[in-house]
Amino acid sequence: MIIAIVLFSLTELIGRFHPVLVHLPIGMLVLAAIFQLILLKQKTASLGPAIHITLLGGMLSAIFSATSGFLLSTTDNYDASLISSHQWFGIAVAVISIGAFILNKQQNKYTKWVILLLTILVIITGHLGGSITHGSDYLTKVFSSSEVVSNNTLRKPIANVQEAVAYTEVIQPILNSKCYSCHGVNKQKAKLRLDLPDFIMKGGKDGAIITAGKADESELIKRILLGKDNKDHMPPIEKPQLSKSEIDLLHWWISTGADFTQKVKALPQSEKIKPVLLALQSAEKNEEIKLSDIPDQAIEKADDKVIQKLKARGIAVSTVSQNSNYLSINFIAVDAISEKDLDLLEPLRKQIIWLKLGNTKLSDQQIDMISSLSALTRLSLERTSITDKGILALQKLTSLQYINLVGTKVTAKGLAQLKALNKLEKIFLYQTSITGTDWNELKKTFPKAMIDSGGYTMPLLEGDTSEVKPPPTIKK
Numbered sequence: 211m212i213i214a215i216v217l218f219s220l221t222e223l224i225g226r227f228h229p230v231l232v233h234l235p236i237g238m239l240v241l242a243a244i245f246q247l248i249l250l251k252q253k254t255a256s257l258g259p260a261i262h263i264t265l266l267g268g269m270l271s272a273i274f275s276a277t278s279g280f281l282l283s284t285t286d287n288y289d290a291s292l293i294s295s296h297q298w299f300g301i302a303v304a305v306i307s308i309g310a311f312i313l314n315k316q317q318n319k320y321t322k323w324v325i326l327l328l329t330i331l332v333i334i335t336g337h338l339g340g341s342i343t344h345g346s347d348y349l350t351k352v353f354s355s356s357e358v359v360s361n362n363t364l365r366k367p368i369a370n371v372q373e374a375v376a377y378t379e380v381i382q383p384i385l386n387s388k389c390y391s392c393h394g395v396n397k398q399k400a401k402l403r404l405d406l407p408d409f410i411m412k413g414g415k416d417g418a419i420i421t422a423g424k425a426d427e428s429e430l431i432k433r434i435l436l437g438k439d440n441k442d443h444m445p446p447i448e449k450p451q452l453s454k455s456e457i458d459l460l461h462w463w464i465s466t467g468a469d470f471t472q473k474v475k476a477l478p479q480s481e482k483i484k485p486v487l488l489a490l491q492s493a494e495k496n497e498e499i500k501l502s503d504i505p506d507q508a509i510e511k512a513d514d515k516v517i518q519k520l521k522a523r524g525i526a527v528s529t530v531s532q533n534s535n536y537l538s539i540n541f542i543a544v545d546a547i548s549e550k551d552l553d554l555l556e557p558l559r560k561q562i563i564w565l566k567l568g569n570t571k572l573s574d575q576q577i578d579m580i581s582s583l584s585a586l587t588r589l590s591l592e593r594t595s596i597t598d599k600g601i602l603a604l605q606k607l608t609s610l611q612y613i614n615l616v617g618t619k620v621t622a623k624g625l626a627q628l629k630a631l632n633k634l635e636k637i638f639l640y641q642t643s644i645t646g647t648d649w650n651e652l653k654k655t656f657p658k659a660m661i662d663s664g665g666y667t668m669p670l671l672e673g674d675t676s677e678v679k680p681p682p683t684i685k686k
Contacts, residue, residue, distance in 0.1 A: 228278040232339060234271035236332055238264050239307060243329040246322055265314055265325075269307040276304040296338035303331045341396065368490045372475040377407070380474065380490065381463050384456045388445055407470040425464040434460070437533075454530055454538075455486045462486075481526045485542040485566060505563065505585070509535045512561040520554050530564060536585075538564035546571050552579040559583045568592040568614065574600035581606040592638070593617035598624025605630060614638040622648035629655050638662045 242264040249257045279300055306328045313321040368374050385404045391397070393404040393414075402414030413419045419429040426432075433444040434457055445451060452460075463469075466477040474487060512535060517527050526540035539555065539562055541547060547570050555562060562583050568590040577600035580586075586607050592614045601624045604610070611633050615625070621643045628634065637652075637659050644652070644663075652661055 228275065228282045231271060231275040231278055235268050235275050235303060235307070236336055238268035238271060239303070239328055239332050242268055242310075243325050246325050250322065262311075262314055265307065265311045269304070269311045272300075272304040272307045276300045296335060296341075299331060299335040299338060303328065303335050306331060371487050371490045372473070374474050374490075376463055376466075376472055376474045376477055377470045380459055380487070384452070384460060388450060388452050388456070391449065392445070411468075420464055420468050422468040423465065425461040428464050431457075431461055431464065435531075455489065458483060458486050481524070481543055482528055482540075485526070485540050488542075504530055504534060504536055505587075509560055511535045512537060512558050516554060516557045520551075523551060523554075525551065525554075535561055536563045537561045538566070540566040541570050542566065542568075544570060547576060549576065549579065552576055555580065556582060560585055562586060563609075564588040566590040567594060570594055572596060574603075577601075578603040583607070584609065586610055587633075588612040590614040591618065596620065598627070601625060602627050604628060607631065608633070610634055612636045615642055616640045617642070619643050622652055625652065626655050632658075634659050636660050636662070 242261050245257050245261045245264060249261065276297075280297060306324065310321065310324045310328050313324055368379055371380070374380060389404045392399045393402045395403070395405055398414075400414040400416060402419065403409035403412075410420060411418070413429075416429070419433075421427045430444075433442055434452060436443040462480070462483045463477075469477070479487065520527050520539070524543040526538075526542060528538050528540075530536045530538050537558060539558075541551075544551065547567070555565075559582055563585050565580065565583065565586055565588065567580075569592065572591065572594040574595070574597055577596060580589075581603045584607065587609050589604070589607065589610060589612070593616065595618075596615070597619050598621055601620060604613075605627060608631060610628075610631050612635065613628075616638050617640070619642070620639070625637070625639070625644070634656060635658070637656065639652075639661060640663060649661070649663060
């Protein structure tokens, strides 16, 4: 039994060297082809030994690469058809490279044609290997019109999130962009697939990953919330990480029963998740700051009594991530903000890094009361009554990285008052008083920031209301 375990571990270890070894035959065999092409044109005698050496290195590394690749395929689950094709082309490369080496040593006249064939096989094998790792549509998906995109590009908004199907329009795009590369149709690490409902509920080799109605007990959520230094943390540290809003959405969906057919409006929605869902209707580029952007320095826990007072007022308070004392404050359910409400934030000035005051009746006079929150990195003021006068008070927020001023009366001149905030990375200014040449001036004022001017258009979807005109009358 022990011997079997040791042999299996050794097999897996050798297999894991495949990603390292696979680049050697690609480089050396292609280099041999280049040398052969030069030799045909220039008849340089000195290239003969170079071709011999590169073919030898390419042949040996191709054999080792094919062997390690085969061992790797037995220790994890991949798409069977892709693996089979890649495996046989890899074996073909190893075999043909042996033939090319022998023919070249004999100075056979057919050597050049065998090297040409070898080059073609290397390209095909490499493409198939890339498809296993990155997906079969790796080369073509750049031309795709799909709405599901990576973590660094624009995701089209949902026209009416309450009418959207929770799984297909809210949850599946998250799984697609963050999970499918390891747990999709082409690859299933730990025998886990997340691209279809049946597979999601089935789980992987360690059992179920979702406990419907109990998000905190679900293995999926547990793995996501593990520290990045933990080997079981998902996604792997080298992969794009989930943002806080994406984690919140997954947690909400599982907590409400992990249903695959219900619309958002049919599922229970806490005050915490409502603004997260509402944000999906926005066309902002990557509005959510990633968890990796949370300050590294530790901070003491906030006063529970103050937090309870905020919650009693209907103000949403949550930590920005598990095991963190930094806070996100959201006034989504508070229309008329009083000075007493803002005074409650003062004792939490060290902990609050995200503050959402959008869609409230916040005034310029009240803005000055939040300028003492020096730890703020995110500030949402969209569709408030703030003007250039209120912007002036924000100069004190030296840690600010993100500000949303959509739908306000702020002008370019007023915004320029924040030019000293050198950490400012994202500014959202759709439907403000900024027009014409102001945009070019702002880009000069904030050269390092992404300035979003909005102006997005929604595609007309099937089922949208549209004007139906009668067919034209044909004159006889």
